[in-house]
Every structure is written in structure tokens, then in C-alpha cells.
Amino acid sequence: MHRLIGLLRSVRERSTSGSASAPGAAGASELREKGQGALHSAAASGDLAELQRRWWWWQRLRINRRDAKKQTPLHLACANGHADVVRFLAGKKCQLNPRDSLKKSPLMKAVDHQHKDCVTILLEHGAKPNLKGAGGNTALHMAAVIPSKPLVELLLEHNAHIDAQNELGYTPLTLAITERCEEMVEFLLQKGADVHARDKHERTPLMIAVLAGNMNTIKSLLRHGADLSHQDCIGKQATHYARELTLYTNIAEQLEEYIRCEMTGECSAGGTEGPAVLDSFCAGTAAHCPLGDLQ
Structure with missing residues (x-):
């Protein structure tokens, strides 16, 4: 029981400690360290004129040089939001996908700090959106937990x-x-995210939502076709998780009533067969719907 309750906590800790970091986790001052070369300093400070002035000296020797944290000048320009420098370096054929000591690419840095213009430039020059960083997270994972709909949409495009x-x-x-991130969950579902996706323990998004105790997300997943009959690797369904977590007894009761309502056809609109989304469940008023008002 305690292990189940601790599951969500451990996931959240992992996501904030290196998997999908919160935006702005590394400030600009952190990226301008003593001992950096002139090219790194110019990129970090956004000094495009200096880059252009000394370019013929730097281009072959130092454009992809790493600092103590394995960051290239492009990493620093992206983290600090210097779009003109990013465009200049990308146009000079610098490496677009190197990863630093935290396994973050320049694209991940730009996403992490929510610099959409830098993200756009990198993607237009061919940066890899599906490169995996710490914890196996991609730039899209990071954008989803910031959360930033514009960045998610840009990456999907x-x-x-x-x-x-x-x-x-x-x-x-x-x-x-x-x-x-309830709005992001709905946004990803509208964009075609797999509502039946399985994690390493065969848990579905619906099971994870139950563990999180988030009824709004549960409703959203069910509206998009989540299946309450799915089982994880040890045969548990979403309702089992809700029953075992005593804090969520009310969720278990509502899910079980939802299942009964679906099986008996009492809530299907117009006798429609198959799994209906919640908006079409409950032929009567919203008060008759086991998951309450969906508006």
C-alpha cells in the first residue's frame, strides 16, 4: 500500500531532478562561468558583433568546443535566448545535437528555458526533436511538463x-x-496521443491518473476512449488502484458505477453500442452521470 502511494512521489522527484527539469532550472549566471573561452562568453552574452568580427579565427577551431559542463557555444546561446546568435551558429554549420554533461541538447536547453524563437531556428536547421536526454526524456516530454502548448505544437509540427x-x-x-497538467493532458489527447500507452509496468495513463487522484484527468481520458478493463503486469485495473489507495475511495466508487452504467447501457445516449465518450453518457441530467458534471 505504502509502495503504491509512494510511486507518484518518486516519479515526480525523478522528473524534477534531471528527467524533465522545470523551466529556468539553470539561470543565465550559471551559464557564464569563469574560465570559459571567448567564443563561449560571446555566445552566452549574445554578442553577435564579436562573433562576426572574430569568426575567421574561431570557425574551424572552437565552434563546437566544450566547456567544463560539456556545453558548446550553441548550448549557451539557446539557454540565454539569443536567437540571433543561434541563427548565426546554425548557419555556420555548427553541431546541432551535442549533449552536455546533463545530456541536454541545445534544443532541450531552448525548450527548458522556453525560448520559442531559438527552438524554431534549431528545428528549421535540422535539430533532432526526438533525441533523448536524462531519464530518456525528449524535448517534447520537457515541453509537456513546463507546460507549454506553443512549444508542444511546434515540436509536433x-x-x-x-x-x-x-x-x-x-x-x-x-x-x-x-x-x-490538466490542460496539457487534454491538449495532447486532442493532438492524438495514445490513451492506451503502456509504461514499463504495463500501466496505462488512466491508471497513472488514478494514482494521482485527479478526477478531471480521469474524465478527460475516459472521454477520449480510455479502457477501464486494461490490466497492468500483475493483473490490476484502474479500479484496483483506486480501491487500494484509501484516499481515493470516492474515485473507486465512481469508476465502478461508471463501469456498471456502461455495461447495463443505462448511460449510453440513444442506445449507442460501444464505448461512448463521457459527454454522450447519461441520457438524463448531469446529476445522473456517475462522474458528475463534465462542463
């Missing part, structure tokens, strides 16, 4: 895998559920 899995088997959708 450039072929980011919406159902990419990290080391826990979590997709951006599942990770957004653990972080209680």
Missing part, C-alpha cells in the same frame, strides 16, 4: 514523436498526468 517513451515508459501524456 517538426515530427516529434507524440508517444515517445522515457526510461519509465512514460509518454509526454503520462508525464503530464503525473505533474497534474
Whole structure:
């Protein structure tokens, strides 16, 4: 029981300690350390004129040089939001996908600090949106837990895998559920995220939502076709998790009533067969619906 309750806590700790860091986790001052070369300093400070002035000296020798944290000048420009420098370096054919000591690419740095213009430039020059960093998270995982709809949409437009899995088997959708990003969950579902995706223990997003105790997310998942009959690797369903977590007894009761309502057909609109979304459940008023008002 305690292990189940601790599951969500451990996931959240992992996501904030290196998997999908919170935006702005590394400030600009952290990126301008003593001992950096002139090229790194110019990129970090956004000094495009200096870069252009000394370019012929730097281009072959230092454009992809790493600092003590294995960051290239492009990493620093992206972290600090210097789009003109990013465009200049990308146009000079610098490496677009190197990873630093925290396994973050320049694209991940730009996403992490929510510099959409830098993200756009990198993607347009061919940066890899599906590169995996710490914890197996992609830039899309990071954008989903910030949360930032514009960044998610931009990454998807450039072929980011919406159902990419990290080391826990979590997709951006599942990770957004653990972080209680309700609007992002709905947004990803509308964009086609797999509501039946499985993690390393065969848990579905619905099971994770139950563990999180988030009824709004549970409703959203059910509206998009989540299946309450799915089982994890030891045969547990979402209702089993709700029953075992005593804090969520009310959720268990509502889910069980929902299942009964679906099986008997009492809530299906117009006798429609098959799994109906919640908006079409309950032929009567919202008070008759086992999961309450969906508006």
C-alpha cells in the first residue's frame, strides 16, 4: 500500500531532478562561468558583433568546443535566448545535437528555458526533436511538463514523436498526468496521443491518473476512449488502484458505477453500442452521470 502511494512521489522527484527539469532550472549566471573561452562568453552574452568580427579565427577551431559542463557555444546561446546568435551558429554549420554533461541538447536547453524563437531556428536547421536526454526524456516530454502548448505544437509540427517513451515508459501524456497538467493532458489527447500507452509496468495513463487522484484527468481520458478493463503486469485495473489507495475511495466508487452504467447501457445516449465518450453518457441530467458534471 505504502509502495503504491509512494510511486507518484518518486516519479515526480525523478522528473524534477534531471528527467524533465522545470523551466529556468539553470539561470543565465550559471551559464557564464569563469574560465570559459571567448567564443563561449560571446555566445552566452549574445554578442553577435564579436562573433562576426572574430569568426575567421574561431570557425574551424572552437565552434563546437566544450566547456567544463560539456556545453558548446550553441548550448549557451539557446539557454540565454539569443536567437540571433543561434541563427548565426546554425548557419555556420555548427553541431546541432551535442549533449552536455546533463545530456541536454541545445534544443532541450531552448525548450527548458522556453525560448520559442531559438527552438524554431534549431528545428528549421535540422535539430533532432526526438533525441533523448536524462531519464530518456525528449524535448517534447520537457515541453509537456513546463507546460507549454506553443512549444508542444511546434515540436509536433517538426515530427516529434507524440508517444515517445522515457526510461519509465512514460509518454509526454503520462508525464503530464503525473505533474497534474490538466490542460496539457487534454491538449495532447486532442493532438492524438495514445490513451492506451503502456509504461514499463504495463500501466496505462488512466491508471497513472488514478494514482494521482485527479478526477478531471480521469474524465478527460475516459472521454477520449480510455479502457477501464486494461490490466497492468500483475493483473490490476484502474479500479484496483483506486480501491487500494484509501484516499481515493470516492474515485473507486465512481469508476465502478461508471463501469456498471456502461455495461447495463443505462448511460449510453440513444442506445449507442460501444464505448461512448463521457459527454454522450447519461441520457438524463448531469446529476445522473456517475462522474458528475463534465462542463
